[in-house]
Amino acid sequence: MADQNSYLRYKRDTRHLLYWMIHASNSIIKSTGPNAASITTNTTGQITVSSLVPMSKLIAEHVKPIPSTIYRIFQAVIDARKASHAVFQQLVSKTPDPEIEKSNISHRHFINGLTEAFEALGGKIWASEQKSGNKLADEEDLDAVIFTNAFSALNLGDSSNVGEEEDAESDDAGPSTVSFARPKKKSSKGKKGKGGKKLKAKKKPAEKEASIEDIPLESYRIIQDETGITTDYLMAVYSLIKQWAELRDYVQKLWHEVAYDGMNSAVGGAMSNVAIAMVKQTQSAIFVDFPGHDSYETVMNTITRGDPEKAQGMFQTSLHQVGPAGNVMKSQSTDVDVKEQFMIHAYQDLLDFITDFQANRSGKPTKRMLANIRDWDPKFDVRRASKDQRLKWRRAYTISWLYDLVNVYSAIVVQRNTMQGQHWVYNEVDWSVNGPWSQHRRLYGLNELASDITALAMQKPGTDIRKKILPHHVFQIQCIVDSMTVSRGWSLSNLRGHVLSAPAPAFRPRRDVDLFLDRENQRVGHGYIQAVDLLKQFFAKDAEIHGTPNRHTRTSDLLEEFQGELFRWLGESQYAHLLKTIEPSRFSNTNANGLWEYSPFLCGAGLAEALELAYSLNFWIWDRIPEPMCIIHLHNMLVKKGYIAKPVGLWDTLQAFFSNEFFAGGKIPDSDFSEGFLAVCSESGSRQATFQRRAISRNVARTAVDLHGALNMDANRFFKNKSLLRIYREAEWIPDRIPDDEVTMPSGLEAVRICKTKVITDPVTGKKVLEDTPITIKSRARGTTDEEMIELTSSLQHSGDDLSIPAEIRASIPEGYTYQTYKPSPLLEGTQLLDILKRDMVNDISGEGHPLSSLNYTFVTCRMMMMFTMIENRLQDRRNHLWTRAYEEEPRMMREKRVSLTALVLAGEDEECMQVIADVFQDQRCGWMTHIYWEGLEELNKTWGDIQKDQDAPPSCNVM
Incomplete structure (x- = not known):
């Protein structure tokens, strides 16, 4: 995902280009002899711009x-x-700057050198052929071209020398082609192993000649002087700021959908996390080249030359709209609001808050600050205010909210000092999320950000922390603040500037959190708090039936602990009611729970984390109780045998969604139901599987620092299917880090992965097929053909050839503002990628398609327990012989009565017993919707075809 940033794409392209050119020239030199070439073999991967020209001529x-x-x-x-x-x-x-002017001279020299080398390679002729329509083959595989040495197949004379330096053949190369050894990162570990001492005794071998094969791809670069490095840094920070603007615009639209269109706030929180992860990943990838220059302040001073006021008017956003016939319909441009678009206001508010908090570290603003932020009005009408008034209102909110955030996060340590007389030194406390205080839950959804901000705010008065405020900190603060202002009708458009409208009618940030928890038990069967209370009662009854008082003690304790955390820290905080020893909320004059009540972002991100934990905890419970497995197998048998004419919706859907968990190999039996029941137990009960689970469990016990770690689903025996929220969190919200075998299918992420899969030619049939990956293999197993997957690839990927833009548009775009011509895939990048992934997130949380995270599994577990109780009571009244065997006669069976009864029913032909159980299923008919957290599920209106139609619409280019 990181190379979606323009600077990182530039770095990647430069490395690929140099890799190919250096290996090509080296091969030519070795084939023709050193005296025949005007340049020498390159063994470093580094080259000057001037050296590119003779290298290009040699290759051409x-x-x-x-x-x-x-x-x-x-x-x-x-x-x-x-x-x-x-x-x-x-x-x-407009504003001359000697440093940038010097950099521009270097820039122009660099461009001229690259252009000369491009033309020497034949690029000018190639470009003219492209314009005339005589395009060369576009469908070349990047890896095959860059990392495969096909030069031995060309007229280079004897190719034996070339083959000596290669160590692996390409899968796709013909018999006369030899592969470059794909560059690998050097290991930091020394060589160890048996025989190490004997090697020392041997004669010291001759020193190995320097070889290009030892150079990792990351080391290929064009050597520049100090001015050139400065230019690269300018390119990097400019590309980073462009990404901020695009992602901020996207996140604002997310929260507009939440507030105005009813989209679930957990979707907004989760997708905001993905956008923030993009920023973090990009800044990490960029600033590895510029150590010590990664702070937000350094970036901003660089792009504004240290004066945002003078920078105003230096940046513009332009829009070019193209009609159906390719004609220019409209052209519009506007100056960028530098302070707003570059998040300078958010940074200054954050910095001022930290400076003010450090003044006394009591959690109370200084008198001067208090005078500026007191009496914040949540009903402030942004439409009737001037720009300065709006900025002051937003600043008061930002600083007040940050005070509440840090006071809540630090409360446990502060209380130890104020109430218990302990003497913790605040600037020495480890505030990190995995530190010694991590066991004390304080916030859902924002613990990591809160830990970073708290650590800065708790430093000694006057400590300069500006170098420690990184771009992603400012971006996240901006997104948090935007979620509130958007709901109040104030947003920022890249083209239109400040956009003002009426507040979202009747919107409450806690809307979805309250539905999830249902603290007042207003919707029986839906809220999590009530579900836990009921399930603990069912567990107590079950323990009584089995005569084992401690049968569910551990599970009930964990449920109660998690329920208490949710009650105290999700949607509300002890801060509002219980934490009397710390400073009151800055929002106390309107709502003491303002931290949550006035933050859609916190509510959404917190709800997303709570949904993930609730799901994982339930499957941890299902893995330890027999009822889920028994209910699903009994229901399947009774349907297949005709005792239940129409499947019960809830159980049928669970069976479909979790077939791999309930049935061995995911194969739902139509007969031999007892064998099917035993098979799933045997499959997960093998010696190897048991050993692996125990190893994982030991590691969890040793390393888990919070509930996320303790609920590691890989340690489960049966129920390992992770929710999409957990999959993303484990990948740190970076989609590229999600393993192929955890990609939900079908899904948008699956389509993205398929689009990135290499197309190869089947050596037997000669047909175009996709390379085997876990994704393509599973897609084929699901019935999708390679032709269909390749068609999907073609529909979602299209050439970014600049020549596809109408001539009048190309003419209206200034020099340098061109579309990238190296086959980008716009649908698979940036905000368009986020739109695809958002469909998956909606689907998981609140959509009609595959809403795993929408179901209150705790209430479903209660229903399972209740159904078994009803079955047992009816069979007991009839003195059914299967019931008496399992519950009264055979001690071995009585250890797990419900498992034994299920096994007997599945194995036998007891008509009375099956009819009694079927009647209970019929009496308790319910569907998925019976126990979802929300009031309804969202319909995903767009299909993949609809998305493609959108992409075929007349293009517009947004240039900053």
């Missing part, structure tokens, strides 16, 4: 044809430099 002379992909990458590198150069020319056009 010996390699024919040059792969079209190489030209495209080369052109993309040049276009990226041109785009940045145009921006920085604009920066100094």
Whole structure:
């Protein structure tokens, strides 16, 4: 995901280009002899711009044809430099800056050198062929082109020398092609092993010659002077800021959907987490090249030259709309509000808060700050206010909310000092989420951010923490604040600036949190709090039936503890009612629970975390009680045998969603029901499976620091199916880190992975097929053909060729503001990727398709327990012989009475028993909707076809 950033794409393209060119020239030199070439073999992976020209000439002379992909990458590198150069020319056009002007000279020299090398390679001829419509093959595989040495198949003379330096053949290469050894990262570990001492006794071998094969891909780069490095940093920070603007705009739209369109706030929270993870991942990838220059302040001083006021007017956003016939219908541009768009207001508010908090570290604002933020009005009408008034109102909210955030997060330590007389030194406390205080839950959804901000705020007065405020901190604070202002009718448009409208009617940030918890038990069968109370009662009754008082003690205790945490810390906090020894909420004049009541973001992110934990805890419970497995197997048998004419919706849906959990290999039996019941137990009860689970359990016990870790579903015996929320959290909200075998199918992420799968030619049939991956294998097993998957790839990916833009549009875009020509996949990047992934998240949380996280499994467990109680009572009244065997006669069976009864029913032909059980199922008919947390599920209106239609609409380009 990280290379979706323009600077990171530039870095990637540069490395790929240099890798191919250096290996190509090295192969030519070795084949033709050192005296025949004007340049020497490259063994470092590093090259100057001036050296690219003779290298290009050498390659053009010996390699024919040059792969079209190489030209495209080369052109993309040049276009990226041109785009940045145009921006920085604009920066100094109004306000001269010697440093940027010097950088621009270096920039232009760099672009000229790249262009000369491109033309020497034959790029000018290639480009003219592209314009005339005589396009070269586009469908080249990137890896095959970059990492496969096909030069031995060309007219290079004897290729034996080339083969000596390669160590692996490409799967796709023909018999006469040899693969480059794909570069690997160097290991930091020394070589160890048996015989190490004997090796020392041997004669010291001759020193190995420097080889390009030892150079990792990350080390390939164009050598620049100090000015060039500065230029690269300018490119990097500019690309980062563009990404912030795009993602901020997307996150604002998320919260608009939550407030105005009723989208579940957990979806908003989860997708905001993904956007924030994008920023974190990008900044990590970028700033590895610029150590010590990764703080938000350094980035902002660089892009504004240290003066945001003077920077105003230096940046513009332009919109070009194209009609159906390709004609320009409208062109519009506007100055960017630098302080707003670059999040300078949010940064300054955060910095001022931390400075003010440090002044006394009591959790109470200084008098000066208090005078500026007191009496914040949640009903402030943004439409009737001036811009300055709106900014002051938002600043008061931001600082007040941050005070509440830190006071709640630090409360446990503060109370130890104020109430118990302990002497914790605040600036020395480990405030991290995995630190010694992590066992004390304080916030849902924002513990990590709260820990970072608290650690900064608790430093000694006057401590300069500006270098420790990173871009993702500011971006997340901005998203939190935006979620509130958007709900009040104030948002920011990249083109229109500040957009004002009426507040969302009757919207409450806690809307979905309250539905989930249902503290007042207003919707029986739906709320989590009531479900836990009932389930504990059923467990107590079950323990009594089995004569084992401690049968469910551990489970009930864990349920009660989790229920208490939710009650105290989700949607509300002890801060509002119980924490009397710390400073009152800054929102006390309107709502002492303002931390939650005025933050849609906190409510959404907190709810997403709570849903994940509730799901994982329930499956931890199901893995330890027999009722879920018994109910599903009994229901399946009674349906297949005709005792239940129409499947009961809830059990039938659970059976479909979790077939791999309830049945061995996911195969639902139509007969031999007893064998099917035993098979699933045997499958997970093998010696190897048991050993693996025990090893995982020991690791969990050793390393888990919170409930997330303790509920590791990999340690479960039967129920390992993770919710999408858990999958994303374990991947740190970075979709690329989700393993293929955990991708939900069908899903948008599945489609994205398929689109990124290599298309190969089947050596037997000659047909185009997709490479085998866990995704494609499962898709085929589901009945999807390779042709259908390739068609999906074609529909979601399209060439970003600049030539597809109408001529009048190309003419209206300034030099440097061009579309990237190296086959990008717009649907698989940035905000368009987020839109695809959002469909999955809606589907999981509140959609009609596959809403695993919408179901109150705790209430479902209560229903299972209740049904067994009814079955037992009816069979006992009839003195059914299967019941008497399992419950009264055979001590071995009586250890697990319900499992024994289920096994007997599945194995026998007791008509009376099956009819009694079927009657209970019929009497207790219910569907999925009976126990969902929400008032309804959302319909996903768009299909993949609809998305493609959107992409075929007339294009528009947004240029910043």
